Amino acid sequence: MSSTRRDFLKRSMALAAAAAVTNPADLFARQTGNIFKSKSKSPGPDKMVLTFKPFEARMKHVFTISGSSRSTTPIVLTQISYQGYTGYGEASMPPYLGESTASVMDFLRRVDLSQFSSPFQMEEILTYVDSITTNNTAAKCAVDIALHDLCGKLMGQPWWKIWGWTNQDLISTCATVGLALTPDGSLDKPKIREKTKETLEFNLIKVKLGNSEEVDKGMITTIREVTDLPIFIDANQGWPEKGYALEMIEWLAERGVEMIEQPMPRLLLDEAAWLRDRSPLPIMADEACQRLSDVRNLHGAYDGINIKLMKCTGMREAREMISVAKALNMRLMMGCMTETSCAISAAAQFASQLEWADLDGNWLIANDVFSGMKVVDGYITLEDKPGIGVEPL
Numbered sequence: 001m002s003s004t005r006r007d008f009l010k011r012s013m014a015l016a017a018a019a020a021v022t023n024p025a026d027l028f029a030r031q032t033g034n035i036f037k038s039k040s041k042s043p044g045p046d047k048m049v050l051t052f053k054p055f056e057a058r059m060k061h062v063f064t065i066s067g068s069s070r071s072t073t074p075i076v077l078t079q080i081s082y083q084g085y086t087g088y089g090e091a092s093m094p095p096y097l098g099e100s101t102a103s104v105m106d107f108l109r110r111v112d113l114s115q116f117s118s119p120f121q122m123e124e125i126l127t128y129v130d131s132i133t134t135n136n137t138a139a140k141c142a143v144d145i146a147l148h149d150l151c152g153k154l155m156g157q158p159w160w161k162i163w164g165w166t167n168q169d170l171i172s173t174c175a176t177v178g179l180a181l182t183p184d185g186s187l188d189k190p191k192i193r194e195k196t197k198e199t200l201e202f203n204l205i206k207v208k209l210g211n212s213e214e215v216d217k218g219m220i221t222t223i224r225e226v227t228d229l230p231i232f233i234d235a236n237q238g239w240p241e242k243g244y245a246l247e248m249i250e251w252l253a254e255r256g257v258e259m260i261e262q263p264m265p266r267l268l269l270d271e272a273a274w275l276r277d278r279s280p281l282p283i284m285a286d287e288a289c290q291r292l293s294d295v296r297n298l299h300g301a302y303d304g305i306n307i308k309l310m311k312c313t314g315m316r317e318a319r320e321m322i323s324v325a326k327a328l329n330m331r332l333m334m335g336c337m338t339e340t341s342c343a344i345s346a347a348a349q350f351a352s353q354l355e356w357a358d359l360d361g362n363w364l365i366a367n368d369v370f371s372g373m374k375v376v377d378g379y380i381t382l383e384d385k386p387g388i389g390v391e392p393l
Helices: 001-019 103-109 122-131 138-154 188-198 213-224 242-253 270-276 293-299 315-327 342-350
Strands: 049-065 070-083 086-092 175-177 205-208 231-234 257-261 283-285 304-308 331-335 375-376 379-381
Touching: 049 103, 049 138, 070 103, 070 138, 086 138, 086 205, 086 342, 103 138, 103 304, 122 138, 122 315, 138 342, 175 188, 188 213, 205 213, 213 242, 231 242, 242 257, 242 270, 270 283, 293 304, 304 315
Parallel strands: 175 205, 205 231, 231 257, 257 283, 283 304, 304 331
Antiparallel strands: 049 070, 070 086, 375 379
């Protein structure tokens, strides 16, 4: 038996023994006497302390999708400290989320964690955080991830293991090829070939479409000059006419494309259902799927959902969305924004529950500030490290 397995069994036996003599609901809610706490940790505050700071992620390439381009993404990095432990989180704010560094930091200033006696009051804490405003989902996610990381560290276990899942034989993640245009607006084919060659360490490619027919088909034709790897398409709501969307999907299906994300505008549910009934490829909801309340409404209009932590407020709600989607026999994908390895590692905790993953946000940036989830031979790998498994660089 491995030492890791022995250590886990010892912790489990200690927990069972403690539960036999105390109220199990209170076991993790105590401020002192945590059976998993390392004696090597220096004492810290008895109340949780939330801190945060702005960070600018620099893209390796200008990132262009249907409707916008950017070379940087604003991020706010968070920490929650408690009794010598620190949990890390982040909020990533691509333009379409409607959040900014200023709005996230303003939200985080309103979060008062001192009213809670223990980080293990997770349900109560995150319900409170969600109630502060109606939106600000990325800001809420920054607290959620940091809290999960903190509690995992206090327990000495990663979240994939706490949830009873596995880190073995996980799925591949795709790598994204964004649009590249010349100054006159035509497709920059040499740049597309360069971007495509950089993805060849992965097993899947994700391509951003939703532009003119000439540009969209030119993207795929150019990529196919470089590789025959399977392709996922994210149209970013770029095909508003259902007949044209179907024609594009049929053309793509003949060229090694395996799945389509959000081909039509998110509010066109009847049109999406029409398309899904006729499409030769599975249709996944992306912009149409924001939070838990959306999942049931999308049943029948889409084959499945793409969950993103920044849209759904974090790990707690993502797990609930997975449970509902499975009950509805919907297919599951986890996506990301442009993020550091902090948020990517949080999302990767769900890898064993997914059919598809698009967790390349840290690969797309040139200045990552965390070490965490690794992609090996194109596959997601998760180490047996506590919390979300990240360390600051």
